[in-house]
Amino acid sequence: MSSDDFFGRVYEVVKQIPYGKVTSYGAIARVLGTPRSSRAVGYAMNASHNDPEVPAHRVVNRNGILTGKHHFPGTNLMRQLLESEGLILEEDQIKNFKENFWDPMTLLNMQNKRGY
DNA sequence: TGTATGACCGTTC
DNA sequence: AGAACGGCCATAC
Numbered sequence: 162m163s164s165d166d167f168f169g170r171v172y173e174v175v176k177q178i179p180y181g182k183v184t185s186y187g188a189i190a191r192v193l194g195t196p197r198s199s200r201a202v203g204y205a206m207n208a209s210h211n212d213p214e215v216p217a218h219r220v221v222n223r224n225g226i227l228t229g230k231h232h233f234p235g236t237n238l239m240r241q242l243l244e245s246e247g248l249i250l251e252e253d254q255i256k257n258f259k260e261n262f263w264d265p266m267t268l269l270n271m272q273n274k275r276g277y
Numbered sequence: 278t279g280t281a282t283g284a285c286c287g288t289t290c
Numbered sequence: 291a292g293a294a295c296g297g298c299c300a301t302a303c
């Protein structure tokens with residue numbers, strides 16, 4: 162994938178989300194340098210089925226709500242995937258969202274500290 | 278080339 | 291504090 166491919170960049174960020182952690186569309190948009198493109202991030206996730214490597218279930222909205230649940234096969238797949246990673250869900254909302262939120266910008270800071 | 282759509286977000290009533 | 295509105299960006303047709 163080329164670095165000017167928006168979808169590709171979104172997928173690269175999503176792939177970096179640690180196991181058991183989640184992030185938001187807006188956070189991804191910010192780290193890509195386009196803070197207002199959160200909707201486009203969601204659009205990219207809609208097409209993420211092209212790349213099975215992308216853990217799309219770890220991306221929720223800023224309220225920790227599983228807005229993309231209905232885009233997964235089955236009825237509760239997204240929820241089950243998150244629960245299997247140790248997250249606690251209240252209906253379709255992540256209960257301990259703040260504690261398990263992972264900001265992609267953290268990764269960039271780490272890379273910068275490493276001298277890159 | 279122009280219009281319509283969406284797995285969103287921040288601000289404003 | 292909760293609901294409603296508008297804006298913004300990248301695709302699809």
